[in-house]
Amino acid sequence: MCGIVGYLGKRQALPVIIKGLKRLEYRGYDSAGVALLNGGLEIVKKKGKVADLESEIGNRKLEASLGIGHTRWATHGEPNDRNAHPHTSSDGKLAIIHNGIIENYSSIKKELESNGHVFKSDTDSEVLIHLIEEIKKQNNCTIEEAVRLALNEVVGAYAIVVLSKDNERSMIAARKGSPLVIGIGEDEYFVASDATPIIEYTNNVTYLNDQEMAIIKDGSLVVKNLENVTKTPFIQKLELDLEDIEKGGYPHFMLKEIFEQPKSIRDAMRGRLVSREHHLFLSGIDQYLNRFLNADRLILVGCGTSWHAGLIGEYLFEDIARIPTEVEYASEFRYRNPIVTERDVVIAVSQSGETADTLAAIELAKSKGALIFGVCNVVGSSIARASHAGAYLHAGPEIGVASTKAFTSQVTILTMMALYLGLKKGTISLSDYQTLLLELDSIPDKVAKILTKDEEIRNISENFYRASNFLYLGRGFNFPVALEGALKLKEISYIHAEGYPAAEMKHGPIALIDEDMPVVFIATKDSSYEKVISNIQEVKARKGKVIAIVTDGDTEIQSMADFTFQIPKTADALVPLLAVIPLQLLSYHIAILRGCNVDQPRNLAKSVTVE
Numbered sequence: 056m057c058g059i060v061g062y063l064g065k066r067q068a069l070p071v072i073i074k075g076l077k078r079l080e081y082r083g084y085d086s087a088g089v090a091l092l093n094g095g096l097e098i099v100k101k102k103g104k105v106a107d108l109e110s111e112i113g114n115r116k117l118e119a120s121l122g123i124g125h126t127r128w129a130t131h132g133e134p135n136d137r138n139a140h141p142h143t144s145s146d147g148k149l150a151i152i153h154n155g156i157i158e159n160y161s162s163i164k165k166e167l168e169s170n171g172h173v174f175k176s177d178t179d180s181e182v183l184i185h186l187i188e189e190i191k192k193q194n195n196c197t198i199e200e201a202v203r204l205a206l207n208e209v210v211g212a213y214a215i216v217v218l219s220k221d222n223e224r225s226m227i228a229a230r231k232g233s234p235l236v237i238g239i240g241e242d243e244y245f246v247a248s249d250a251t252p253i254i255e256y257t258n259n260v261t262y263l264n265d266q267e268m269a270i271i272k273d274g275s276l277v278v279k280n281l282e283n284v285t286k287t288p289f290i291q292k293l294e295l296d297l298e299d300i301e302k303g304g305y306p307h308f309m310l311k312e313i314f315e316q317p318k319s320i321r322d323a324m325r326g327r328l329v330s331r332e333h334h335l336f337l338s339g340i341d342q343y344l345n346r347f348l349n350a351d352r353l354i355l356v357g358c359g360t361s362w363h364a365g366l367i368g369e370y371l372f373e374d375i376a377r378i379p380t381e382v383e384y385a386s387e388f389r390y391r392n393p394i395v396t397e398r399d400v401v402i403a404v405s406q407s408g409e410t411a412d413t414l415a416a417i418e419l420a421k422s423k424g425a426l427i428f429g430v431c432n433v434v435g436s437s438i439a440r441a442s443h444a445g446a447y448l449h450a451g452p453e454i455g456v457a458s459t460k461a462f463t464s465q466v467t468i469l470t471m472m473a474l475y476l477g478l479k480k481g482t483i484s485l486s487d488y489q490t491l492l493l494e495l496d497s498i499p500d501k502v503a504k505i506l507t508k509d510e511e512i513r514n515i516s517e518n519f520y521r522a523s524n525f526l527y528l529g530r531g532f533n534f535p536v537a538l539e540g541a542l543k544l545k546e547i548s549y550i551h552a553e554g555y556p557a558a559e560m561k562h563g564p565i566a567l568i569d570e571d572m573p574v575v576f577i578a579t580k581d582s583s584y585e586k587v588i589s590n591i592q593e594v595k596a597r598k599g600k601v602i603a604i605v606t607d608g609d610t611e612i613q614s615m616a617d618f619t620f621q622i623p624k625t626a627d628a629l630v631p632l633l634a635v636i637p638l639q640l641l642s643y644h645i646a647i648l649r650g651c652n653v654d655q656p657r658n659l660a661k662s663v664t665v666e
């Protein structure tokens with residue numbers, strides 16, 4: 056949430072910052088702003104997208120080789136010009152950009168106000184820059200020391216970059232709970248919320264750890280912690296190509312990412328599933344095999360789409376590996392005083408690896424002795440680093456705010472984990488294991504086949520894009536798919552949608568059904584097929600409109616549904632990997648037909664780093 060960029064070097068800072076902000080816009084897009092330091096501090100900020108900021112800048116000559124920029128997802132204070140970052144100190148000499156929440160801002164603000172500070176915005180971030188100013192004045196210290204002392208006083212999460220008018224060649228960054236990466240080029244430095252603004256210029260980066268500051272000054276980088284102990288930064292090479300973060304000819308990132316799924320699912324299996332040898336290699340599990348095999352419980356934690364993948368994980372682990380499994384919303388788990396012991400294994404599912412609630416949930420479980428296993432996409436992310444072991448998705452950057460390819464990669468990893476543990480525990484026969492491995496290996500091709508029928512989904516969308524409500528129903532492994540289909544639709548098209556277990560419809564939602572209610576059934580040929588057919592009949596009897604996702608060759612449902620979409624046959628446990636694809640496409644096309652911005656839906660941000 057919120058994207059931050061800083062540049063200090065030999066280039067013009069403004070174009071680097073604007074380009075970087077566009078790459079980070081998936082993190083928030085309520086307002087944007089820049090501060091450039093060249094003799095004076097020039098600040099331009101504007102409500103709206105980075106494009107609005109560009110128009111505001113217009114032809115102004117903002118020449119500087121040092122600057123910072125911010126794209127905001129509002130927490131404290133509505134999105135407007137005043138609350139946009141950067142924020143400045145009372146004397147106008149200091150500027151800050153901030154991602155996160157300063158929880159004790161209110162008490163600090165009162166104290167600062169009593170010392171004469173006047174605030175121009177409603178944000179918690181502005182309080183921080185006034186606090187730094189006050190500490191600097193009272194202690195008569197350097198700016199970096201004032202930042203360090205101020206950060207010792209604040210409670211909450213932050214990634215910040217601070218500029219000082221009196222320090223023309225210096226930029227100070229710090230993090231706690233919100234990500235920050237520093238790019239090291241030739242005589243130039245970059246700071247950003249993720250690596251996407253940096254990759255074009257250098258692939259040498261270092262990730263700041265929590266409670267660390269980076270002081271970039273006079274052509275050098277010093278990293279220290281908040282106790283003032285100097286740290287040696289770990290410089291690593293980015294494994295990211297520029298084309299990974301561009302649209303590659305697709306009109307939207309979301310569509311590109313949907314179409315990347317044959318590859319991203321294959322990449323999740325690469326080096327792990329060797330179907331020729333009928334074998335899985337999961338080194339993260341091997342490291343802690345006994346903990347897994349002797350676990351009392353597996354607890355999957357995540358939020359949103361990642362929670363849905365976790366729910367499929369629960370079905371898989373119990374069905375295949377016979378290990379008692381729970382799936383928890385990270386935000387509930389962390390606050391409900393859960394029972395967790397050292398005999399539990401907690402699996403954190405997160406695309407970004409930065410979701411604040413998921414991170415807090417695993418910290419809690421860790422403190423109670425549980426083993427933490429991370430299933431994350433972003434390499435080096437906070438959750439990945441806080442885990443004892445894990446398996447990366449290797450899905451490549453997911454930039455569309457609605458998660459698509461990360462979901463199928465998460466499910467692929469969880470499927471491999473369940474199969475591996477099932478084999479080790481002897482709860483799945485070798486022949487069933489081998490059959491499922493071969494079937495899993497064929498999933499990327501089957502996904503590719505579904506994608507060739509995108510036009511069919513577009514046609515279905517034309518019949519429903521004006522609907523105000525949708526119901527998604529599925530049973531067994533298809534129930535989480537129904538939840539995911541409904542979430543995809545509501546988040547990008549703003550149509551109200553609910554996912555339900557199909558049999559639960561009778562216990563309430565059936566009251567909603569009339570001729571205006573489209574109902575999406577995931578009705579593939581599995582063990583509950585006949586029962587789902589009865590549910591379809593119940594909807595048709597009440598004049599509901601049925602869109603059914605069915606198995607190739609199904610004629611029975613075709614005769615009763617208004618629209619059907621066929622997907623290739625596969626094992627029940629693997630159906631979610633196929634059934635979700637048409638639902639992603641359905642939400643995409645409906646949103647486009649409604650004129651919505653699918654890559655940047657209103658009110659949402661890709662990486663939820665505040666609770």
Ligand code: F6R
Nearest residue numbers: 359360361405406407410457458
């Ligand atoms: C929905 C979506 C969100 C995320 C959720 C968790 O399309 O993207 O529901 O799944 O915010 O994010 P991660 O996976 O980064 O922890």
